Amino acid sequence: MANKCFPKFEAYNLKPRILSSSRSITANIAEGFGRFHHQENIQFCRQARGSLSETLEHAITAFDEDYIDKTYLERVHTEYKNCLKEINAYIKYLKTAKSVINNK
Secondary structure: OHHHHOOHHHOOOHHHHHHHHHHHHHHHHHHHHHOOOHHHHHHHHHHHHHHHHHHHHHHHHHHHOOOOOHHHHHHHHHHHHHHHHHHHHHHHHHHHHHHHHHOO
């Protein structure tokens, strides 16, 4: 979206913000996984969830500025909801796994 839809003058404002927040989602999940500790993994997933919401906000801003149309924003919002479900399910799994380990 940022590379295709944004005007050149956004090269140093909205474009890097949306690229950074969207890349931060998977980077946080990967970093949490690499910690090998359930509680830290959960915390990094929460940060990923925050980056996901930030990315959606940047897309809303892009829509408000007429860089993207309503159909594109709806697509982003659908992907947001799907990704949010996946992150929340993973957090729930981690909490359950943590509980099982702590009760042994």
